Every structure is written in C-alpha cells, then in structure tokens.
Amino acid sequence: MSVTTSFLVQALIAFVGVLVVAGLLAWSLKQDPRSLRNGFLLIVLLHYVLGFLVFVVSSTRALETAAEVVSLIVRCVIGLGLLLLPLLLIADGVLMLRRERRSLGNALSLLTGLALLLLPAVLVVLVRHENPVTGGLAVGLLTAEACAGLLFLVFVVHTALYARLARRAPARAIVVLGAGLVNGAVSPLLAARLRSALNAAEARARSGERPLFVPSGGRGGDEPVAEGDAMAEWLRQHGVDTEDILVEDRARTTRENLRYSVELLQENGHEGPYVIVTNNYHAPRAAMLARRLGIDAQAIGAPTARYFWPSAYLREFVAVMLEHRQLLTWAGLLVVSTSVLVGWSLRAGAAVPG
Template sequence: MTSLIFAVILGCVYCYLRWKDRRMLRNGIVLVAACWFALLGVAEILAQWFPWTSWIALGFVALTPLAVLVLAGFLIANGVTMLRHEGRSLGNLLSLVTGVALLVLPLLAVLLVLSMNPLAIGLAALLFFLCSYFGVVFVVFLAYALAYGRMKQRTDPDAVVVLGSQIINGKVPPLLQSRLDKGLDIYQGAPIGATPLLIPSGGQGPDESVAEGVAMARYLVDAGVPAHDVVAEDKAVNTAQNLQFSAALARDHSRGDALVVVTNNYHVLRAALLSRKLGLDAEVVGSPTARYFLPSAFLREFAAILVEHKTLHAIMCLPFLGITGLLVIGVLAASH
C-alpha cells in the first residue's frame, strides 16, 4: 500500500509539473518513478491476494538476460536495415553498435570478475554502475519523449515553424514531407482570422543545391498556401538556430511570440528542451516517422541530450567512481 501512496503522490506532482511547464526532462523522472511505484504496489497487492503471482514476478526477473538478448538481436537487425535503407553513417550505425554492446559488455564483465584481479573486478563493477545509470536515464528520456509527443498543442500559434532536414536533388524527401504536411494541418486548422505564418527553416548544406527552407517553402506554396503566409528561414545550420532565427522572423513580420514547432516525433523532446532553454514561447509537435528509422533516431537524440548535459552526467557518475574505489580497496584487503 505504501508503494501505491508514493505512486499517487508522484502522479500528482507529475501532473503539476507538466501543467507548469511541459518542456522539462525532470517531468520524465517523476513520471517513471510514479509508474515504478505503481507497479510495485500492484505486485504487492497481487502477492497478498494471490501468493502464486510472486513466482510470476520471479520468472520475469529470471528472464531478464533473455530479454537483453532479444533486445540486442532486434537492435542489430534494425542496424542492418538502417544501413540498407539509409547508407553508412555514424548516426545510422547507432542501433547496430548498441545491440553489439548489449551482447559484449555482460560477457566482458563476467570475464573480468572471473579473473579474480581486484582492478578487473572494480572495472566490472564500474561497467555495471555506468550501464545501469545510463539505462535508467534512457528509460526516462524515452518515456517522456513518447509522453510529450502525444500531448496536444494548447494555444493557437502566431507562427508555425517547420524544422528542416536534408533535401535530395532540391526536392523534399518523405521524412521532411511528413513535417511539412503536419505544419499544413495546423495552418489549415487555425481559427478564421487567426491564420499563422508558416516558417520553413533550414540552411543550405554543402551537398544541397538549395537551402532547405527555400525548398520547403516551394512545397508549401505548391500545396496551396498563399505566398504571403510563407516566409523561408534559410540560414540555420542546427536546431537552436532554427528556433532562434524563426522566432526573429515571426517578430519581423509583426506576429506574436506564440510558436508551434513541427518536427518528427523522435525529435520533439529535444526541440522542446531547446526552446525552453532559449526562452521561447513554443510548443513542439511531431509528425510520423518510418518505424525502422525510430530506434536509431531515438538513440541519436538520447546521445545528443547526453552531450548537451555532459557536465551534469559527469557529476552524477562521480559516486560510482568512489564506490568502485572502495570496492577495489576492500577486495585488496580481503586478498591479503
């Protein structure tokens, strides 16, 4: 019962934090904690009413290694699919590399422990601590990314910003087209007399024949949007600049500060975190993405968030180094 009480309290805290500001990753921490305590509470009640359910819980724990193997196999297969459909690049290799790591790291940890070398045992413990920490952080990120992606916009925007991605031969590829179509839906669904400005945003890469914003603007106009309702932003080279430059364009065209930013569903949370960091009044909505693309895309977004908060995560990992040091000292003392 205590676990359920904690779950209810944390659920209320999550609802308050989400109402106060959706664009904070701490909301995901509270959400995952609430779900965890709810699961524990339900398991405790089932164990009291139906004692045999305890064996089911133990079965799930025992099957954890099998679940890791299944996950690793899925990620490796997805990595092969990514290479086949998207070509070779570091981002496209992420699911493959993660799948291989899920197979190799546990074996490496076992071999280190079996060596009976104190330093090797300490390294195995450190691997366990770090993998557990980043695993939990990934669960928090993924859970809140999915939750945020399902949230509906709460305001009628003054401008709709569509974030760019690579164009091919001056044309809009399917990934980018899904963003533009989502932006069109928002534009066309606006109340009469409150039509937002459409701002397709993206600069010109070295392998692109035209700026992404310009190609996107052509697509929107060809789709029937009046040219005076479309203003291309063609200088941005990353998401932060997409947001900053587009907000400035909206102000230059005498629009308000309320923005709706459109990107693909895997990118919504990081774009939302960036918009808050930049002090923008923006909500972020997601467009559909091909399923095979999602595992690598979410891993790439997770890696980007880790890099953006590298100092925080480095500090959070310091206790693991201290515990590992104490463990090595203890093993050395016991061996003598």
C-alpha cells in the first residue's frame, strides 16, 4: 500500500469516527436536548474533530507549522486563564459577600478560588513526606480534581449548547418562575425574567404562535400578595391582555412552580409544549427538573448580574451533580481506587530491598 493510499485510509477512518459521534449527538439531541449526556457527546465530538484536523494538517509541513503555532497560542491562553482563575473567583466571591447576604451558596466562588489556590501547596506537602499514605492521598486529590474538572466541563458545554437550542423551542404557554417580591412589588431580578418572557412571546408571535403567560409563585410569609399576582399585574402594565394571563399563586418551590402551572394549564385545555423562564444560571436545572417530572417544556434564562453569576452557576453545578448520583458514585470509586492502588504500589516498592 502506497503512502498516499495509507494516508487516505487513515483519514477516512478518522472521518467516519467523527460522523459516528456526530450521529450519536444528533440522536441524543432529538431524544431530549435537556439531557446532560449531550454535553459529554459534544466534548467527544470536538475531540474527534480536533484529532481529525491534526491528522490532516500533519500531511504537509506548512500546515503542521501553522497548527503548532495555533496550538502554542491556545495553550498559552488556557494556561494564563488557569493561573488567573483562582484570583478572579476569590475577587468575585468577596464582592458577592459584600453585596448579597452571607451564605454558603453565595460563598461558592470564594471557596472554589481558595481551593484552587491552596491545592498545589497541599500536594507539595503531601509529596514531600515520601510515604505510601501521603503519596496515595496526593494522587487521590489529583484524580478528584480531574474528575471535578471533567464533570464541570461537561456541565458548561451542555448549558451553552442547551441555551442555544432552547431559545428556538416552540411554546403554547410561557411559565415564568417567581423569585421573591420587594415590598410587595416585582424585584429587578424578577422583572428581568418577565421581560425575557415578553421577548420570547414576541419571537414566537412572528412564527404564528400566541403563547399564554403563566406567572407562577405563591405568597411568602413576608409578602402582601402572591408572586403570581404581582407578576400578572406587571405583565398587564406592559401591554399583555388579561385573557392571555393565567395566574398560578400557590407554588413555593421550583418543583411546585412547574407542577402546579402545568396542572393549571391542562385544566384549562392548554397542552404542551411549554417554555419556562427563569435566570440563565438556573435554566438548565429547571429544564432537567421538567424532564424528570415528564413535562414537555424547555427553559430559557434571563440575564443575571455579572458578579452574581459565578457563585450561582457553581451552586447549580453542585445541585445538578447531586441529582446525578451515579456520576458522583463512579467518580468517587475512581478516586478511591486510584489512591489505594498508588499507595499499595509505593508500599510494595519501598519493601523491595536495594
């Protein structure tokens, strides 16, 4: 077989691999764009595509040199980003705690930044002890960091992909999730959700749809009116006809928002699909919850203040991982088994004389 023929065969095999993974991703998206597996499949697809491109450009010296330059630039940018990330997270965490109430959820960006900053020092201390226990712990920590990084990357890719798909989802009704009132009035955060609902309805009106608005939220202990009623009044003040609004005024949690809203819609003869409006950091988890409840709905997100977004996004990541316990179980088993195996290997090596 000639060199050219061999190259073409290998390129064809690599291209077939790209097509297979792309087909799996297309099938998964058609099955349900809310599934977390879409993020994993997109990462695998990008890996295959990059591998194919590297293989192709390696065929000529000029292309290979250009690819090496691009690769060097990308590595430098990624390296600089990883070095700055802990500092940026710490700065954002401090700002978050100054502007918002102090809680574990609001401190997540600060705690994550500190953890990323302290981890190398902890690893150095463990490795310097030069014994099987600390060596195993060091490898276990590295494995845990790698697993957490991979799961977070899957979550990031999934949320970015899902946000693009959900914007175009059809809707016979738009359910707006409550977010608390301020002195009985719609808060700026809640107003952002309502404006996003209006924009979503306007976009769907151009394709001939006229979705119903379902402001959803019960009355808190310190609120003079139910969130659903306050949101309905806001919508009326912004030009929405009363007959296009169906108020849900009992819900106190996201699960109740979805369940009660859908029950109300179906009682009034309005079947899915629906669109759920919340904040951008919360939209993927709201969509996953709708999936578990068997609701035909996609979720879109309203903009969030930049300083608020990192901690909120990390909180959503933690919540989604807790809902995917099988992933955490497999990651935990990998961390423990790797740590134990390395500890045993180091102990066996130390026991060998000479």
